[in-house]
Amino acid sequence: MSCAPPPPILRLHPPSSISPFSSPRRPHLSPRTCPWRLAAAREMPWPHVLTVAGSDSSAGAGIQADVKACAALGAYCSSVITAVTAQNTAGVQGVHLVPEELIREQLQSVLSDMSVDVVIPSAGIIKILCESLQKFPVKALVVDPVMVSTSGDSLSDPSTLTYYRDGLFAMADIVTPNVKEASKLLGGVSLHTIADMRDAAESIYKFGPRYVLVKGGDMPDSSEAIDVFYDGKEFVEFRGHRIKTRNTHGTGCTLASSIAAELAKGSSMLNAVQVAKNFVESALHHSKDLVIGNGPQGPFDHLFRLKCPPYNIGSQQRFNPDSLFLYAVTDSRMNKRWGHSIEDAVKAAIEGGATIVQLREKDIESRPFLEAAKACMEICRSSGVPLLINDRVDIALACNADGVHVGQSDISAREVRELLGPGKIIGVSCKTPAQAEQAWRDGADYLGCGGVFPTTTKANNPTLGFEGLKAVCLASKLPVVAIGGINATNAGSVMELDFPNLKGVAVVSALFDRECVSSETRNLRSILASVRCLA
Numbered sequence: 001m002s003c004a005p006p007p008p009i010l011r012l013h014p015p016s017s018i019s020p021f022s023s024p025r026r027p028h029l030s031p032r033t034c035p036w037r038l039a040a041a042r043e044m045p046w047p048h049v050l051t052v053a054g055s056d057s058s059a060g061a062g063i064q065a066d067v068k069a070c071a072a073l074g075a076y077c078s079s080v081i082t083a084v085t086a087q088n089t090a091g092v093q094g095v096h097l098v099p100e101e102l103i104r105e106q107l108q109s110v111l112s113d114m115s116v117d118v119v120i121p122s123a124g125i126i127k128i129l130c131e132s133l134q135k136f137p138v139k140a141l142v143v144d145p146v147m148v149s150t151s152g153d154s155l156s157d158p159s160t161l162t163y164y165r166d167g168l169f170a171m172a173d174i175v176t177p178n179v180k181e182a183s184k185l186l187g188g189v190s191l192h193t194i195a196d197m198r199d200a201a202e203s204i205y206k207f208g209p210r211y212v213l214v215k216g217g218d219m220p221d222s223s224e225a226i227d228v229f230y231d232g233k234e235f236v237e238f239r240g241h242r243i244k245t246r247n248t249h250g251t252g253c254t255l256a257s258s259i260a261a262e263l264a265k266g267s268s269m270l271n272a273v274q275v276a277k278n279f280v281e282s283a284l285h286h287s288k289d290l291v292i293g294n295g296p297q298g299p300f301d302h303l304f305r306l307k308c309p310p311y312n313i314g315s316q317q318r319f320n321p322d323s324l325f326l327y328a329v330t331d332s333r334m335n336k337r338w339g340h341s342i343e344d345a346v347k348a349a350i351e352g353g354a355t356i357v358q359l360r361e362k363d364i365e366s367r368p369f370l371e372a373a374k375a376c377m378e379i380c381r382s383s384g385v386p387l388l389i390n391d392r393v394d395i396a397l398a399c400n401a402d403g404v405h406v407g408q409s410d411i412s413a414r415e416v417r418e419l420l421g422p423g424k425i426i427g428v429s430c431k432t433p434a435q436a437e438q439a440w441r442d443g444a445d446y447l448g449c450g451g452v453f454p455t456t457t458k459a460n461n462p463t464l465g466f467e468g469l470k471a472v473c474l475a476s477k478l479p480v481v482a483i484g485g486i487n488a489t490n491a492g493s494v495m496e497l498d499f500p501n502l503k504g505v506a507v508v509s510a511l512f513d514r515e516c517v518s519s520e521t522r523n524l525r526s527i528l529a530s531v532r533c534l535a
Ligand SMILES: Cc1ncc(COP(=O)(O)OP(=O)(O)O)c(N)n1
Pocket: 327, 329, 358, 360, 390, 391, 405, 406, 407, 408, 409, 410, 427, 428, 429, 447, 448, 449, 458, 481, 483, 506
């Protein structure tokens, strides 16, 4: 089915950075007094994490670790300093708290001027923080309850416990204690096994956060670094290699800020935790022989990727939202009409430049479907194109597909996640902001939003138009792919909408209800590329 020359190689232009600097004497800004703020945010969206934490003079942990981790993962990180600590690779020598009034001032300065997505707060400033967040709401809170540093030093007084348990946790999206901190939070219970960590996660969940991650990196006698994730219903174990190195100072702060960076970029919580774990593990691995300082515990290199081109070495992100650029969704009736097998149709779509494929086979028996899905998996794997299965989790499991796409009347993303585990991609069809919010809560990785235009491919499908698509895009940080009636004539106008999280278009008939699937795909891709570039 090769009917035309191959597509050109395209390049992604990263969005240009916003200038973060403002004079300390500049007055506080609000959207109302400063109309250019909204315009600038729309034109140059940039994932933004605000860390509210202490300074570590050795720069391995605290504010310094957060800024470096966010930078390494492509998020901007602003900082409100709550304490100045004197520490080095031997331990913590001194702590000086910043006066509350100055913390309030810093919060006001950042939040009134910048569009912040995720905040990593510290204990002791809950009242001030609550006031600020009421005025300037953010997308998520990641709470790393720093009470015991990796070196074993106690970093907070007992009243901090109360602050965490009775205030901050209820506001948090995720709380990330290590085993020692979980034990402290729960009145000194001893945690020795995975079962103990699960119990601890359940107990901490009752303080009010949406997710808990109990980190097992400091668990003695374990050859693996196992973290236990709990969402109030199910547990997920994240297993990583334990890297033998003295350079583990700041791993807790780094994990939390990496989660925050991924959330700010639009990831689901599970994906954010997985990427953050991979990042910390890679950083420890690359820094294992680094010698900075003479004490027993050294820092590691957050920017290790700069030294090992290509720059994405070590990144094991399971889902790249850019893959939604040109999403080919198959249809067996159309294939039959043109005498194409599913495999040939998928091969041709990939040849034409499809960046992700979904098998949407509504009237095919399970066994031939599975056979075709296995063959398509081979085709997609060899081209580096993710393959998702529409609706059928059983088929996805049996052919080890990259993920599943479900709609509002299918089983929920949360249930799909339970069946597929954290490593797979889950897409959810959403027509409203409320559905988008629920999909994010359920752990979806992307949203399919439509019908943007009328379609005959899906019966009785309401048309949302650009307004409906806009409402869903603006309501969510998850990447969105537009679907419904999209073809060579109107695809450019969809991409021109230029919402930051609108990553591409999903197309059925304009690719597959055609004789030459590869040239239709190639043509559509070049139309999309003329509006927006892709790496
Ligand atoms: C990318 C993408 N978006 C939306 C859909 C529609 O899914 P659903 O609402 O479950 O409808 P069916 O496709 O199952 O008829 C999709 N498949 N892909």
